[in-house]
Amino acid sequence: MADRMEITVNGKTVGVQKDSYLLAAVTDAGFEVPTLCHHKDLTPGGSCRLCLCEVEDGGRKKLVTACNYPVRGPVTVRTDTAEIAQHRKILAEMYLGRWPGVPVVQMIARECGVTTSRFASEITDDAPNACILCGHCVRACDEFMIERVLEFAGRGIKRHLTMPFGEVDHHCVTCSSCAYVCPTGAIEIVDDKNRPLDAKAIRDHGMKVNAEMATLDSKQCRMREVGTANIVDVMDAYDLLPVHNYKFGKHPEAKKLYSTTLKAEYFTQGAADACWRGCSMACAKAVDGFTLKTGPYKGQQVLVDGPEYETAAGAANMGCFDGDFCVEFNFYCDTYGIDTISAATAIAFAMEVFEAGVITTKETGGIELRFGAADEALTLLHQMADGEGFGVDVGQGIRWMKEKWGKDGEHAAFLQDIGMEVKGLEFSEYVTKESLAQQGGYGFAIKGPQHDEAWLIFMDMVNKQIPTFEDKAEALHYFPLFRTWFGLMGLCKIVWNDVVPADNAVQEEAHKIPGHVRNYWKFFEGLTGIELDEQKMLDQSARVYNLQRILCRMLGFGTRKDDMVPYRAAGPVTREEYESRADRYDGQLADVVGVDPAGKSTEEKMKILRDFREGQYEKLADAVYRRRGWTEDGVPKVETLAALGIDLPELVEVIKADQ
Amino acid sequence: MIRVNDTNVEWRSGMTVTLALEAMGYDFPLISVFVNEQFVPEIDHDSFEIPDGADVKAIHIHHGG
Ligand code: SF4
Numbered sequence: 001m002a003d004r005m006e007i008t009v010n011g012k013t014v015g016v017q018k019d020s021y022l023l024a025a026v027t028d029a030g031f032e033v034p035t036l037c038h039h040k041d042l043t044p045g046g047s048c049r050l051c052l053c054e055v056e057d058g059g060r061k062k063l064v065t066a067c068n069y070p071v072r073g074p075v076t077v078r079t080d081t082a083e084i085a086q087h088r089k090i091l092a093e094m095y096l097g098r099w100p101g102v103p104v105v106q107m108i109a110r111e112c113g114v115t116t117s118r119f120a121s122e123i124t125d126d127a128p129n130a131c132i133l134c135g136h137c138v139r140a141c142d143e144f145m146i147e148r149v150l151e152f153a154g155r156g157i158k159r160h161l162t163m164p165f166g167e168v169d170h171h172c173v174t175c176s177s178c179a180y181v182c183p184t185g186a187i188e189i190v191d192d193k194n195r196p197l198d199a200k201a202i203r204d205h206g207m208k209v210n211a212e213m214a215t216l217d218s219k220q221c222r223m224r225e226v227g228t229a230n231i232v233d234v235m236d237a238y239d240l241l242p243v244h245n246y247k248f249g250k251h252p253e254a255k256k257l258y259s260t261t262l263k264a265e266y267f268t269q270g271a272a273d274a275c276w277r278g279c280s281m282a283c284a285k286a287v288d289g290f291t292l293k294t295g296p297y298k299g300q301q302v303l304v305d306g307p308e309y310e311t312a313a314g315a316a317n318m319g320c321f322d323g324d325f326c327v328e329f330n331f332y333c334d335t336y337g338i339d340t341i342s343a344a345t346a347i348a349f350a351m352e353v354f355e356a357g358v359i360t361t362k363e364t365g366g367i368e369l370r371f372g373a374a375d376e377a378l379t380l381l382h383q384m385a386d387g388e389g390f391g392v393d394v395g396q397g398i399r400w401m402k403e404k405w406g407k408d409g410e411h412a413a414f415l416q417d418i419g420m421e422v423k424g425l426e427f428s429e430y431v432t433k434e435s436l437a438q439q440g441g442y443g444f445a446i447k448g449p450q451h452d453e454a455w456l457i458f459m460d461m462v463n464k465q466i467p468t469f470e471d472k473a474e475a476l477h478y479f480p481l482f483r484t485w486f487g488l489m490g491l492c493k494i495v496w497n498d499v500v501p502a503d504n505a506v507q508e509e510a511h512k513i514p515g516h517v518r519n520y521w522k523f524f525e526g527l528t529g530i531e532l533d534e535q536k537m538l539d540q541s542a543r544v545y546n547l548q549r550i551l552c553r554m555l556g557f558g559t560r561k562d563d564m565v566p567y568r569a570a571g572p573v574t575r576e577e578y579e580s581r582a583d584r585y586d587g588q589l590a591d592v593v594g595v596d597p598a599g600k601s602t603e604e605k606m607k608i609l610r611d612f613r614e615g616q617y618e619k620l621a622d623a624v625y626r627r628r629g630w631t632e633d634g635v636p637k638v639e640t641l642a643a644l645g646i647d648l649p650e651l652v653e654v655i656k657a658d659q
Numbered sequence: 660m661i662r663v664n665d666t667n668v669e670w671r672s673g674m675t676v677t678l679a680l681e682a683m684g685y686d687f688p689l690i691s692v693f694v695n696e697q698f699v700p701e702i703d704h705d706s707f708e709i710p711d712g713a714d715v716k717a718i719h720i721h722h723g724g
Pocket residue numbers: 130131132133134135136137138161178181182183184185186187
């Protein structure tokens with residue numbers, strides 16, 4: 001948390017954050033200081049020395065460059081002494097002598113009271129777009145793009161900007177950040193190869209994202225540092241990290257999978273691989289030189305792409321709190337072409353079924369598949385890929401396993417309750433028991449329980465921003481459509497809310513990150529020339545979203561029953577789960593359900609809670625379908641298609657019997 | 660007593676925003692705090708004292724996935 005302190009600037013008391021740079025405090029207080037090498041989105045250059053200020057600290061006075069002077073104590077600052085004015089004047093005269101035609105230099109000279117220079121020489125460059133060696137471009141390349149394509153070479157008057165060996169460096173992704181921050185036009189964009197309609201608009205808004213990554217990410221989600229794995233720590237702290245097939249939301253050993261551990265012991269920084277060269281977030285991480293302990297590549301050193309949050313959380317779900325296991329599991333899933341989420345969730349299910357005694361080593365081919373059995377989980381993964389042994393069963397997925405082991409009827413209900421799949425797809429790695437909206441986020445998602453349509457747990461469970469069914473339904477209307485829009489456009493979701501603008505908190509509807517939503521509209525507008533607003537964007541998505549639902553209908557799915565979640569997603573299935581959070585559940589029975597838990601057995605309380613929560617989910621389904629313009633059975637109404645302009649006869653034909 | 664995200668939290672004299680967040684176990688990096696609808700910047704979390712009876716919203720900007 002920030003340390004706040006007070007300093008005095010030109011006699012005025014100013015509140016500052018400890019370790020922040022003096023220049024910000026001075027300008028925030030309303031005083032102007034000339035700068036040439038400073039850029040608001042870049043680390044300080046400290047080279048032009050125009051921002052000199054006098055700092056009095058413990059009775060001692062000194063001149064400092066304000067842009068890179070960190071405030072560490074209650075200092076007294078003067079920005080306008082005669083000595084400072086004289087320094088600036090000489091500097092301005094020197095700059096003007098070297099680059100007399102550059103507008104930004106002329107402007108600064110005027111501010112310093114200089115109109116002519118005594119310092120013209122043979123190195124004077126009259127060009128209005130001369131390079132003034134401010135270093136913005138060098139720092140933008142490094143800080144925005146994590147590249148070092150540009151650098152200064154030469155000393156003294158020979159100092160100049162260049163690429164390595166004076167040649168065009170293939171690491172340059174032509175992101176144009178350097179041109180964007182150049183104050184003189186010395187770097188010019190000569191061609192926009194994709195020929196968008198309005199390249200400047202796209203660039204202007206893209207650069208905002210780059211700047212946020214450079215300036216805010218390290219204080220926010222640390223995507224550059226640890227990628228999506230940062231969420232492991234957060235989910236464990238908020239009782240949302242799936243543990244033992246979603247029974248629990250945290251575990252004392254989860255720290256072994258925290259991003260801090262992954263960073264300290266596994267990630268090889270510098271080997272990060274962004275989805276595309278030029279992404280300023282570059283959230284994908286890599287583990288280099290990892291020696292495999294199992295499988296066909298046993299003993300070999302490999303590079304592993306990850307682990308991402310979902311893979312680390314999947315390890316927790318299997319009870320395997322072991323970084324080596326997580327990385328090896330990650331490698332082999334990738335190598336075999338198996339989704340880490342489905343594999344982990346399916347194995348976690350099989351582990352619980354084994355521990356519950358529904359299956360034994362007879363079914364597993366001798367594998368003791370208990371929670372935490374990391375070696376056994378890897379054996380199973382290899383079997384899945386080889387099409388051998390028990391791996392064949394697990395590889396079919398949870399829906400298939402539920403049917404196979406529940407056939408005799410004895411265990412069918414239990415398997416249904418703990419089998420974390422909807423529409424045949426395994427759940428991704430979040431505990432949703434305390435968030436009705438997120439149960440819906442998973443249940444109503446068109447392609448099954450993944451969270452790329454809606455992740456509402458904080459809004460719902462923690463912030464309590466969407467208390468009513470209608471509020472939740474609105475969120476389950478807006479976010480799935482908004483996030484579908486990313487897919488339609490081929491744009492990444494991560495830069496939408498894994499870094500947020502500094503002023504986001506005070507924006508209306510801050511939860512939508514409106515500054516970033518507008519950025520996306522501008523990208524679309526810059527490419528196509530079509531102006532967007534919220535409604536137009538949602539309509540674009542709604543056409544596709546409804547079409548997808550109708551395609552589900554064509555395949556015999558896409559109704560209410562297909563949107564139901566297993567009870568493990570909504571509440572405690574086992575006594576062990578209920579009793580692990582008895583205070584929470586007892587409290588809810590009393591406060592929310594209106595039933596006194598005193599004197600009731602755990603089983604009685606579980607039944608009451610279950611009836612209540614299942615009833616809530618049904619009410620949510622009613623509200624969501626209403627908001628989406630669907631029938632009570634969850635099928636798009638013909639009038640909804642008509643309003644979206646997609647009431648094509650062949651689509652209407654599919655759903656007409658459902659109206 | 661104060662309310663933090665609709666949950667009762669015992670108030671004590673000198674209770675700052677930081678202490679209230681700690682009491683709730685909130686350590687997510689993207690939290691915007693409003694005390695009686697007034698936004699409290701993060702720089703003031705250590706010093707801003709929450710009055711008794713206040714309604715505090717600690718809005719976690721959603722994340723995840
Ligand atoms: S090219 Fe532009 S940004 Fe780079 S050092 Fe020269 S003036 Fe500064």
